[in-house]
Amino acid sequence: MPLEYLGASPKASDNQVRPFSPAVRAGDFIYVSGQVPADAQGEIVVGGIEAQTRQVMENLKSVLALAGATLDDVCKTTVWLQDARDFGAFNRVYMGYFGAAGRPARSTTEARLMVDAKVEIDVVAYKPKA
Numbered sequence: 001m002p003l004e005y006l007g008a009s010p011k012a013s014d015n016q017v018r019p020f021s022p023a024v025r026a027g028d029f030i031y032v033s034g035q036v037p038a039d040a041q042g043e044i045v046v047g048g049i050e051a052q053t054r055q056v057m058e059n060l061k062s063v064l065a066l067a068g069a070t071l072d073d074v075c076k077t078t079v080w081l082q083d084a085r086d087f088g089a090f091n092r093v094y095m096g097y098f099g100a101a102g103r104p105a106r107s108t109t110e111a112r113l114m115v116d117a118k119v120e121i122d123v124v125a126y127k128p129k130a
Contacts, residue, residue, distance in 0.1 A: 004025040005023075005024055007022035028129065030064065030124070033120040035060050037055035056120070057094070060123055072102050078108075078120075078123075081110050
């Protein structure tokens with residue numbers, strides 16, 4: 001089964017290309033790289049955990065769309081929070097994107113992130129090729 005690399009390697013605000021694919025399709029599974037709250041120019045959005053979580057979720061939606069998938073196809077998420085005290089506020093925004101009928105499996109941990117962000121999320125989706 002050949003891998004399908006989806007999307008161009010992203011650039012950050014320093015205009016340097018990052019050495020990874022936004023997503024990779026392996027058969028019917030789509031692996032989305034960790035998304036941070038960066039806008040279209042590669043800048044981290046200002047605001048608290050709510051604003052940053054919304055940006056991450058919108059970024060995830062955009063990357064999933066490259067494979068013809070949506071958040072409804074997500075079966076697993078991994079979340080890194082810079083500060084565990086943000087967990088409640090993060091969850092309120094997160095659940096707005098994943099309704100009661102579609103709660104994927106999830107792991108969440110507190111970690112210092114590689115960029116000045118409060119949250120990073122990667123996902124695995126299952127979407128059979130048509």
